[in-house]
Amino acid sequence: MSRKLTDKESIPAVINDMTLEEKASLITGMSVFRTCGIEHLGIPPVLLLDGGTGINFMQLYQEFIYQATYKINDNEEENSNKSDLEGLYSIGRILPYIGNPSKLSQEDQQILTMANSELNSMKPEGKEPGCFPPGMLLGATWDPETVYVCAKALGKEANAYKIDVLLGTPNVNLHRDPLNGRLFEGYSEDPCLVAKLAPQFVKGIQGQGVAANVKHFAANNQETERMGINEHIPVRALHELYFPGFRACVQEGGVKTVMSAYNKINGKACTENEWLLTEVLRNQWGFDGFVVSDWGAAYDQVEAAKAGNDLVMPGPRSAQPLIDAVKAGRLSESVLDKCIENFLEILIEMPVMKGRKYTDIDTDFSKRAAYKAVAEGAVLLKNKGEVLPLNKSSKVSFFGKNSRKFIESGGGSAEVWTDLSSNLYDSTIEKIGSQLVSFEEINIDTEAVIITVGAKGQEGSDRPDMDIDLADREMLLRVIGEAKASCSKIVVVLNISGPVGMMDWINDVDAVLCVFFPGMEGGHAAADILFGDLNPSGKLPLTFPKYYRDCPTYGNFPGENGEVWYGEGIYVGYRYYDFKGIEPLFPFGYGLSYTSFEISDINLESSIFDMDKGKKFNVKVKVKNTGKMAGKEVVQLYIEAEKSMLKKPPKELKAFKKIALKPGEEKEIIFELGKDDLASFDTGLNQWTAEPGYYKILIGNSSRNITLEGRFKAVGENPYSYG
Amino acid sequence: MSRKLTDKESIPAVINDMTLEEKASLITGMSVFRTCGIEHLGIPPVLLLDGGTGINFMQLYQEFIYQATYKINDNEEENSNKSDLEGLYSIGRILPYIGNPSKLSQEDQQILTMANSELNSMKPEGKEPGCFPPGMLLGATWDPETVYVCAKALGKEANAYKIDVLLGTPNVNLHRDPLNGRLFEGYSEDPCLVAKLAPQFVKGIQGQGVAANVKHFAANNQETERMGINEHIPVRALHELYFPGFRACVQEGGVKTVMSAYNKINGKACTENEWLLTEVLRNQWGFDGFVVSDWGAAYDQVEAAKAGNDLVMPGPRSAQPLIDAVKAGRLSESVLDKCIENFLEILIEMPVMKGRKYTDIDTDFSKRAAYKAVAEGAVLLKNKGEVLPLNKSSKVSFFGKNSRKFIESGGGSAEVWTDLSSNLYDSTIEKIGSQLVSFEEINIDTEAVIITVGAKGQEGSDRPDMDIDLADREMLLRVIGEAKASCSKIVVVLNISGPVGMMDWINDVDAVLCVFFPGMEGGHAAADILFGDLNPSGKLPLTFPKYYRDCPTYGNFPGENGEVWYGEGIYVGYRYYDFKGIEPLFPFGYGLSYTSFEISDINLESSIFDMDKGKKFNVKVKVKNTGKMAGKEVVQLYIEAEKSMLKKPPKELKAFKKIALKPGEEKEIIFELGKDDLASFDTGLNQWTAEPGYYKILIGNSSRNITLEGRFKAVGENPYSYG
Structure with a gap:
């Protein structure tokens, strides 16, 4: 009889009892978000899920559809004859129609029903997850306590959702270029600000029993050609700018897992980069958790294991290359043992082993945490003649669809599906009464127009330019004209993934409040700020340039033909604007208050x-x-x-x-x-x-x-x- | 009896008759500027000497002191017992005292006397060489004909001086950063301008029977850490910016020799870079001459030969590593054969084989060529109220030591020792008479002050900043003040190695004429321009920025710890100023005329x-x-x-x-x-x-x-x- 995994002391014996095939499969994902368990050794499958802004239902759907594919009938033989890929095919077929299942085949409807049932059974007391603001707003708080509280609330939810590793907690990739599609996920252009805030996120998550995960190691700074883009980066810039956030999460935060990135650094894929994953991460910084590849980033499993990438995700994926390499003598079995040891040492502390702490979600706690982030992080950029805060007897009109629904958490891994939300328009009506609030109309007595404009950001693609979204831009310019004609004050609320150009309208408006992507409490908090129940105190965690061409990376983003040159070297963000003597629109660290x-x-x-x-x-x-x-x-x-x-x-x-x-x-x-x-x-x-x-x-x-x-x-x- | 080298057809047999030791020695320099001859095969030693601005006497001294070390007495045995290094030691001891030989030991005085005698015997009809302007002024001419004529004059002199390969004819390294110590040697920041002018220089030289030599291949753009600096350069920038000048000299100019550079490109030393010397130079461009290393740049002889570097200079240097490598099977003897074939195919066309065309120097022709370069290349940068040309009855006063002796050709390989020179002060006196001309004094009737200021440039070190030389700068600011007080017009003559900062004085002066390093006729030509006998027509071959921090390379020059990042990529020169929307002080291609x-x-x-x-x-x-x-x-x-x-x-x-x-x-x-x-x-x-x-x-x-x-x-x- 095999020995079972129970605690740290049991690990050597458990590894000793494994076959080569078991070893290889343990470090190769089983399904989209789960690892392989080994029942006779007492090793359970582990659930790794995004993310840093809330529990990612879309990913859970993927996982449950995948599993349901193999459970839809009682014919075990038929189920077990299905290939590993069938679950993935199901995901591709079904995911687009989860809101419209009648378009699906009968079998797919069955799969979806099973997945829905699994998903609902996951929901603690039937509650949906909270949506927390991404890193950029947290960076703008300049407040470690706020970061900690947000992460604590998120960690409680993740624990209640039976998640073992919450991915991207945090994403510490530096703000290199405004057009990076995922810029909003990161904290700052400054490594010191990242390093002082990000470890608090790790502590908040891990304090609730869930393993945190810092990503994407390292320098994952663009979505264009993100798989395999070769980044030419001076080593000094890595150490001084792109590494400190990671190092702080390791050394200050004690983060248990690190996600290796899609990109190459100086010719070597991050997942296969021994210098990065072993020399720097473990030997220099003392990391003792495990490294998991970004989903699909381990282009070569054998090279990844050698380099120090412990776990390859997602599955299903054949572990045969690892087995063959060991048998052929190209890979020492002790390398697999080391990966497994790293993995199991963290696994024994996960909810799946220790049991979960929460069966319910404390939605009030989550909301307070999310609110606090906006309260501390929203940045007042302009306030001519102290037009803000508005008087609660003012007649105001809102413009822009985002006034009724902010972009709350961005697209991709950071996206959160939930019934929890707040919006600026409704929150204002609650505060000053519906008779004073109108939508998209300017009357003779409209004292202020409040125009919310957005700039989207998402995983998978970079922004095409540094503008606000085109429809919003046209609306903004039109409304500014109308408001000026009616002598209304003009307040702009920026609901943006990063810097936007403002040179052609900033002088025409009275006030600008930037809420970035504010999470589920954005509406409440923004209304409180606009009407003076809350004094804004956020400071820009990155420079807002006048023009995109002023950026340090202009011409070196996103590169060409799979190559990008970090030509700005150590001069990222304000370091560059200072060094080159270029005047920014709003500098790093800037933000106004209602007091002085x-x-x-x-x-x-x-x-x-x-x-x-x-x-x-x-x-x-x-x-x-x-x-x-x-x-x-x-x-x-x-x-x-x-x-x-x-x-x-x-x-x-x-x-x-x-x-x-x-x-x-x-x-x-x-x-x-x-x-x-x-x-x-x-x-x-x-x-x-x-x-x-x-x-x-x-x-x-x-x-x-x-x-x-x-x-x-x-x-x-x-x-x-x-x- | 061996066959002798006579013509192309004889080469295979000659190579066939060589021992391995002879082969190795033939491609390894014998002395500082000469290769090894092999007498019984009819292969003479070849003299390779700088340079692009005139015959470099300092190098000739080195060569002759080296040789004299082994000839100073009649005791052949004693002479032959001297090690290869003794000649080099002699150079080090004696060269600093050639103007003051009494400080030398008796033996060293003997060596110097012999060297002087050799040098004098080299001088055609006892004449000293002309000093021609370096590349930057030629670039400013925008005139292929002028470039050709200058090179023709230089080629005639080189032939008369029995030089076989005139090094650095031309230097086509692009103008990347203003602080490069050798910036003045190159033609332009623009590859098209370089590529249209530089081949004319090759044609001018080779038309006189001397083999031209284009250097330094490739991207030799700084002197700081020049030996072995690792340049990280995007390959696109190499092809579009740093290569076209070389390619044009090969394909349009038919250049017979190429000098491989000291630096590394993307991790590989140029002399050992097979991609550079074989794939690009020979296979893509069709080069069929020979490659000679820069002096001391072939860090590894074996790797150099493999990569396609045919000749290693300087000597004396042991050829044993080549012999050992062949014997050990690490180097195919056919590689040596190929190097020798490349070398001999050019050698058979050299003056040492064909005989020299000239025994005298046509000094008038040389002077006319040098004058033409200034006439076409001097750039009038400012001319407020058409203060220039000055009336020949104007009372003028000159300031600055360079008014009496321009920096004519820069320091290092480009330096020329000669008795031929002209100066602005004396040329003006010749033109308008001594009663109207004073030096460094302003009187009540001084109508114009003419202030010449310099900015040095030399091989071996980069400029510390983008200023004019400190003493000149102090003088300039003082004289501007005095001239304004006396209501004199102020004319500044720039005698500079590259862009200089002018923002703190340009608005205080009436006219600025830039003569760069103008060669031996700079004084005559500049006087002719100032007094209207010549209408300036030069145009800047590179951007003059307002501030050094505006440069594309700011922060990426000259690098750190042996690494430099070409972060500007393809945006060099005006490409960058245009792209980034930065206003230069004087743009690329700019220059005024006395007419419109x-x-x-x-x-x-x-x-x-x-x-x-x-x-x-x-x-x-x-x-x-x-x-x-x-x-x-x-x-x-x-x-x-x-x-x-x-x-x-x-x-x-x-x-x-x-x-x-x-x-x-x-x-x-x-x-x-x-x-x-x-x-x-x-x-x-x-x-x-x-x-x-x-x-x-x-x-x-x-x-x-x-x-x-x-x-x-x-x-x-x-x-x-x-x-």
Whole structure:
């Protein structure tokens, strides 16, 4: 009798009892979102599902349709004669008609009925999942606590849904180019902001027993030719920009799984990239969970296993190439053992082994979390003459279909099907009464028009340009004209996946509020902001350029003929705009409030920082609410090296604090800096180097509004001194 | 008895008679600038010497000091016991003191005396060589005839000096970044301009019996870490930008030798790069001369021979690695045979075999050629209120040491030691008399100050910044202030290796004339221009940006830790400024005249161009001198693809004509376009593709002054249509 998987100590014996075929199948997906179980060894199948913005029903449908294909009649022999592919064919046939099943064959209707029944049985107390905002809005909160709370709510739901690994929690791919179709999923253009926020998402998820999953490792920054695009990236840029979010999720967040990406880096597919998955991820960073390929990204299973990619998804997929390679001596069986050990060490901690913590969804908790994200993350970009907040006795008219239904979470993996939603129009009626609110009409007494415009974003394709969606754009320009004619104030709400061009209309409108993709509570929160029940405090997590041609990546996105050159190197985002002296439309870190703040009294602990003592270096500033409304300010600390061996960007964000202040209230903030905050990655030495010398500390409330400066001398061992 | 090398037919037998050791030594330099001869086979040593701007005496000194080291006494045994390195040691010891030999030991003085005697015996009729302007001024002429005449004069001198291969004739490395120390040696930032001019240089040289040499193949665009810098360059950029000058010298010029460069391209040293030296150079372009390594660039002789690098320079260097490799079976002897065949096929046509055509130097011819280059290439950048030309009765004062001695040819390989020179100050005195000319003093009656400022350029190091040289800069700002105080007109003469920043003084001066490095006749020609005996007609062969940070390469030059990323890809020079919408200070193709021109009456042969008929497509325009002085205009034709599969720059130069017109005179110009002019390099298909569709023809007298437009439809086979 085999031994069974029970705990960490049991793993070696379990592996020892496996046949080669069992080993190979265990690390090769069984179905679309499940792994193979091995019953006699006590290894259950594991459910891996998206995602970072809520439970992805579309994927669950795929999984259940797949399974139902093999269960639709009592004839076990007939079922077992079906090929692995039949389940996939079912998905392709049935998924488009789940809302219209009468178009399906009788057998397919049976499959769908079974899948629906499975899906419904999954729903805790019959409840549908919440829709949480994607990374860009979370990035705009500049608030680790908010990120944690959102993830906690999501983790509770995932646990209740019996999910073992929640994929894309988080997606930390950097904001490289505005046109990336999945830009909205990532947090920021700045690695420090990503690295300080993203680990909180991991903690929030894993605190609820579900394994988190950070994706897509690494530099998955475009959808065009995403399978196999060869990205030529300077190694320094990888370490300084594209890696820190991942490293932080590993080292600060303790993330249990990492998803390897579709793309190549410098000629090598990520799933087959030993430098990436073993040298950097495990040896340098100490990752001890397992690596799962993005769905279909493990182009060569044998090379993937060798490189350190533990699990290949999705199934069904033949494990024969692994078996053959071992038998032919091209792959050591110990490589499979290592993959399995990595996988089982995480599996023993999953809900499928430990049992689930929740049988119900705390929808109120989820809504509060989702609301908090918008409350902290919506960015007020313009507010001429303090037109916002609007008076609750104002007569307003809404324009744009998104006023009645925001794009809440984007398309693809991030898409959430749910009955939970809020909308700006209805939320406003709830707040000020229907007699003051109209839709798409301007009357003589319309005091303000509120125009919501969108810019879609989705997995699978990049945006064609940096504009708002064409129909919305035409509507916007028309309504601006009409509103000006009737002397109404004009408020624009941006419901966007990333930066949009505004140069041809920004001067014609009074206020602009950006809610990005705001999740299920977007409507409520946006209405609260517009009418002053909530003071916005989000700050842009990425630069909004005047024109797309101003971008660092212009001409190098999305590449050509399967090749893309990261020509901007380390100059991504504000690092580039600063370096090239290009004025952005709205800079990184920027966002207005209904109140005003003053930052003062910079105080450095010392004029000298001894880097080799292992201690932190404190910088204090005071911040005061000098306006008439309670609010929150994000104080940002950037560092500038006055002189350095390696070229450095003009300034780099190293710390920030979000602080709530009542009118007139003043608080002191303490920033702690360390040696790491002075370091850059030297590819010659293949290590981070912190160089002695003079550094400036720049404090402000955006990357382009620096109001305080300090200066200190770093002393210690010089990595560039010889002899 | 061995057969002797006599002609092409004799080569196989000669190779057949060589020992392996002879073969290896023949393709490995003997001394600093000479190859090994093999006397019994009738193969003489060959002298390869710089360069493109005149006969390089410094290198001749090196060669003769080296040789003298082994001849200083009659004791043959003692001489022959000296190691190969002793000659090199002598060079190091003696070269710094050739102007001050008393500091040398008695033996070294003897060596120097011998070397001096050899050098003097080389001088045809005792004459010193002429100093010709480097590539940048030739590029500014936009005139193939001028390039040819300069090369012809130089070729005559080289023949008279018994040089067999004149190195760097021409240097066609593209102008990538203003700070490249050798920027001045290259012709242009535009591959079309390079490709139309550079082959004329080859023809001019080879017409005089000397083998020309195009360098440095390829993309040798910086001096920092030049030995072994790894350049990450998109292959499309190589084909479209960095290769066309070389290809034209091979295919149009029939160049006999190519110099392989120090740098690596995408991980592979140029000298060891089979794709570069064999696949591209020989197989694609049909090159049938020999490849010689840059001095010290063949890091691995065996790999170099395999890759297609025929000759390794300099010597002395042991050929043992080649011999060992053949004996060990790592290198086929047939590879050596091929190198030798390539080398001997050119050798049989060299002066050392054919005898020299000239025993004297026609100094007048050389001077006229050098003068013509300045006459055609000096660029008038600014002329407020037509302050130039100056009246010959004007009282003027010169400032700046370069007014009395221009930097004529740059430092390093391009440096020329000669007694031939002209200077602006003395030339002006000759022209208007000494009573009207003063130096570095402003008096009450000084009508104009003429300030010459320099920006050095040299082999071995890049410029630290885009400024004029510091002392000149301080002088310039001071003199501007003084001249304004005395109400003198201010004329600045730029004697520069490339673009310089002018934003902080350009508005304070009346006129700016750029002579680049003008060669030995710079003084005469510049004086003629300033006083109206010559009407300037040069046009910038590269963009002058407002600020260095505006450059396409900013942040990607000169790289770090031995790696540099060509992040700008195909957007070099004006392609980038156009694409990014950045206003340059002076655009590519720009230059003023003392007269004015009108370009009119664009006339396309047809609105449809059938690309597959192998015919040319004619575009006619008229150009008229509408001013009062005879002059020359450069009419430029750019092409814009309205829509294309491959991304293309907004416009690309495809043709140009320089035309001389008397006042009131009008002429018609005919441009011929071909299918190639519509093509871009598709790396997916690994070929040039000309796509059917609409194209615009843009005509103007600079890249930013387009005054005529035409449009045609190209029809023919579509490389992107399938099935």
